Amino acid sequence: MGEEQKKEVLKGNFTTRKPVLADDMERDLTDEFELEALKRLGGSIAFVSKKKLLFGMDEGKSPKESDKA
């Protein structure tokens, strides 16, 4: 059953306790799809929102020896 058919069948045969915000639901579904698509598509690497472009630059002039790797 398509989305339009579902809407036709379901509308008007019950009363919701809370108001349903159809626009928000559709936007949430779009966001969810985009997020799912991006997870699947991957990409080269991350984009970290609202963060500085560089971290550890001043202390990184030469890599220290480490046994953790």
Add this chain to the structure above:
Amino acid sequence: MSKITSAKVRDLGFDNARKNAARIRGGKTIAELRIPELIENSSALVIAAGPSIHRYDTAGIIKRSQFNGTIIVTDSAMSWCLRNGIIPNLVVTLDPHPHRIARWFGMRDLTEGSILADDYFARQDMDPEFRRDQLGFNNELLELVNAHGPSMRIAISSSVAESVADRVVDARMDAYWWNPMYDDYEDPESLTRKIHSMNNLPCVNAGGNVGTACWVFAHAVLQKTHVGIVGMDFGYYSDTPYSSTQYYKEIVDLVGPDRLDDVFVRIFNPHLHREFYTDPAYLAYRDAFLEMISEASRVYNCTGGGILFGPGINWISLGDFLSRDWN
């Protein structure tokens, strides 16, 4: 937007960082790129491998100009630059893909079998030369990169596959290491912080792709105040078949072959008065780029195509950008 990175990319990046640890310990970091030769000019040109560089006489315009700023290029654009006699001041490589990225450098062990196993280079729109006689072209590229390798610097991410790291050494390129940011480094459980504590490399917010990473290097690492970008389309010309787009197979897997028109987004470019189309990944990269740019660095998009326009982006011709005195 902060959730773009898939677990797959995180795992691959971390795994590669561990495998590259010995190479990193003996190498230089991007902090050492701040030398007079690279920072004395206030301008840079970033060259990415978007389809527009092939739709104009991009190489001719660059070569005929008297541009004396820093030229920073993506790994995917390096071959095009060298073939056209443009020697970059800095190449940037980032993608952790296990075998595709080394192809941009020319691979020593490329076989007909490996070409048949992955048709990406036969489909992609970034460099048409990679689609023809793949084995023969690869051999030509090997020689070209070997010839110019010693005169090129490369900002090499800890996330790259060993095949890329080995090829950089093989071509005697001058390598400078860095870590990409995977997440919020202020989070105590941050993978970025974990990798940084492992190798002590500077971490760069790469914006999701190597083209944006090049801009970050120009703006934040080399502190350029005027950065022109070319070949950064983040989209496709309307005559490009879906099968030539970057994530075609992944998108087909996601929604099936009959719903592709629902996934690809059409965007009207008001500067060119024409429409381009894009996919969810490129759209996210474009949004990320618009979020990252600031007034501190003026961005001049000289691509002449695609969807990268908006607040903070100056849309000018490549010739105009290259001819101005930015100092």
